[in-house]
Amino acid sequence: MSASVPAEIPAAEYKLFVRAGALRFYLRNTNEGVYLSPKGIGWFIDGTSYTRDWDEIAVVNLTAMHIPKQGPSGVCKLTFTDGSVLSVLSASKWGGSDAERNVEYGRFLTDFHRVIPAPVRGKIRFETGVGAGRHTGMIVALVIAVAFFVVLPLGLTLYFREWEGLFIALAGAGFVTPLYFMMRKATPATYDPNQVPPDHYPKNSRANALPNGLCVLCRAPDAEVDDG
Known part of the structure; x- marks a missing residue:
């Protein structure tokens, strides 16, 4: 990884927050700015520009989530060949949906x-969802939630023949349903980079993405770009 002022004019810049290293709790996001260039991807941490060539990317992982009472959010996590990680976030400064x-x-x-060079694509693993261990934990948590908030109230309703438990079970079903869809969306899988899964775009974001041809690098993926 190199840290320097970009040597080339970025083909496209994006006002998105980034995080270096494993995702963990932050009070707020502070590092903003990611760009694509003919050579690879670049980003800014504490005002310093870092760049990586396309052939240094080993894994691309996409996750999507729904933040309660706010809306959708997405993360594109890049793992490089040396094991270091960069995450590009759609979240706001305070971590909410924006x-x-x-x-x-x-x-x-x-x-x-679109702009990842064809010779490099075959060397990158494109994934969606979380790790297998974490996904198993989500399944266990969902089963416990269903048992506690739905099955138990229904059982008590049948045993005591008091219908109040039915309303509790219905409320519990409303609580666990979003967890179920979250668990499904987090299922580990691979995908074709030519067909990015639509459900990993935050709601309405795909419809507003630039059509093919507006990004400098997208005009002719195999052609050289004149930096000026």
């Missing part, structure tokens, strides 16, 4: 997958 940044993230996601 409609404008969701659109910007959709634009980034579309352009990013």
